[in-house]
Amino acid sequence: MADRETRWGGSLWAAAGLVTPMAIRVAATLRLADHIAAGRRTAGELAAAVEADPDALERLMGHLVTAGALTRAGNGSFALTAMGESLRESHPDGLRAWLDLEGAIGRADLCFTELLHTVRTGEPAYPRRFGRTFWDDLSTVEELGRSFDALMGGRLTAEAPAVATAYPWGALDHVVDVGGGDGTLLIAILRAHDDLRGTVVDLPGPAARAERAIARAGLGDRAAVRAGSFFDPLPAGAGGYLLSGVLHDWDDEDAARILRRCAEAAGRAGRVLVVDHVADEGDVPDTEGDLRMLCYVRGRERALGRLGDLAESAGLRLGTVTAGGARSIVELHPS
Numbered sequence: 001m002a003d004r005e006t007r008w009g010g011s012l013w014a015a016a017g018l019v020t021p022m023a024i025r026v027a028a029t030l031r032l033a034d035h036i037a038a039g040r041r042t043a044g045e046l047a048a049a050v051e052a053d054p055d056a057l058e059r060l061m062g063h064l065v066t067a068g069a070l071t072r073a074g075n076g077s078f079a080l081t082a083m084g085e086s087l088r089e090s091h092p093d094g095l096r097a098w099l100d101l102e103g104a105i106g107r108a109d110l111c112f113t114e115l116l117h118t119v120r121t122g123e124p125a126y127p128r129r130f131g132r133t134f135w136d137d138l139s140t141v142e143e144l145g146r147s148f149d150a151l152m153g154g155r156l157t158a159e160a161p162a163v164a165t166a167y168p169w170g171a172l173d174h175v176v177d178v179g180g181g182d183g184t185l186l187i188a189i190l191r192a193h194d195d196l197r198g199t200v201v202d203l204p205g206p207a208a209r210a211e212r213a214i215a216r217a218g219l220g221d222r223a224a225v226r227a228g229s230f231f232d233p234l235p236a237g238a239g240g241y242l243l244s245g246v247l248h249d250w251d252d253e254d255a256a257r258i259l260r261r262c263a264e265a266a267g268r269a270g271r272v273l274v275v276d277h278v279a280d281e282g283d284v285p286d287t288e289g290d291l292r293m294l295c296y297v298r299g300r301e302r303a304l305g306r307l308g309d310l311a312e313s314a315g316l317r318l319g320t321v322t323a324g325g326a327r328s329i330v331e332l333h334p335s
Contacts, residue, residue, distance in 0.1 A: 104148035160188035162325030172239030183210035259314035
């Protein structure tokens with residue numbers, strides 16, 4: 001395979017190309033790596049297994065050979081390279097589901113075809129591509145909602161124990177997980193703190209999934225679920241109001257509205273706790289994540305200083321910052 005620097009267009013064309021990323025995403029969606037690992041090695045066998053056109057699939061796989069995901073033997077059979085192995089469902093990196101074009105994130109990434117519109121207008125690309133907002137899709141299309149919960153919950157699975165034990169959640173008596181999705185993080189926190197009670201607040205779709213997850217976890221006596229929006233008044237009087245991976249989904253105006261709702265419910269005695277990947281000032285920003293937030297929902301990634309400014313606009317001030325594995329637990333107090 002020719003080095004990208006020696007091909008026509010060089011590294012710029014390679015960086016700008018859409019063909020290889022889409023070929024890999026189609027392979028992920030069709031679960032080609034799993035079928036190859038199971039012994040289906042020819043294009044004909046694979047086409048029958050995934051209900052694809054044999055000629056089109058073989059041409060796709062030919063490009064996957066060029067891209068380094070597959071190898072092809074003289075008899076026409078295909079095998080996985082190390083890159084191809086990472087497309088298996090069982091691979092520890094778990095990337096296949098994130099690339100699946102029929103899943104919540106893989107599908108959402110298609111909105112980047114509307115990036116020019118976003119840059120010109122400042123509007124999110126997702127509604128222009130799909131006709132309604134990202135959140136409306138997740139709330140009304142059950143398959144997308146389940147996919148999103150699984151992806152977010154899977155990412156939290158490895159990190160939740162560290163978050164649950166790094167901070168004295170039990171001292172709060174009652175934690176409201178605002179926008180808590182299917183309850184993955186709250187369940188981990190409740191398991192680590194036997195005397196703590198918790199409530200998940202989210203839209204009806206994720207709230208129903210949280211209710212089922214809490215019941216399966218056997219925590220129904222200490223946890224409740226309330227369907228609602230975090231732009232509306234929240235259950236008042238809890239010791240802590242948890243925002244995990246929420247604020248980066250919103251622009252500054254809406255993020256401040258969410259913080260104000262939390263501050264109102266917390267009163268003078270409670271606190272707001274932001275759990276997220278919060279960069280220190282001067283750190284290299286997550287530019288890819290920032291563009292995703294912009295295109296999906298017009299959100300943004302924020303460093304600690306900008307989070308502090310946002311909190312101040314909502315009547316809160318920065319408190320302690322505690323490391324919880326890869327995430328930070330940022331306390332916000334009434335100012």
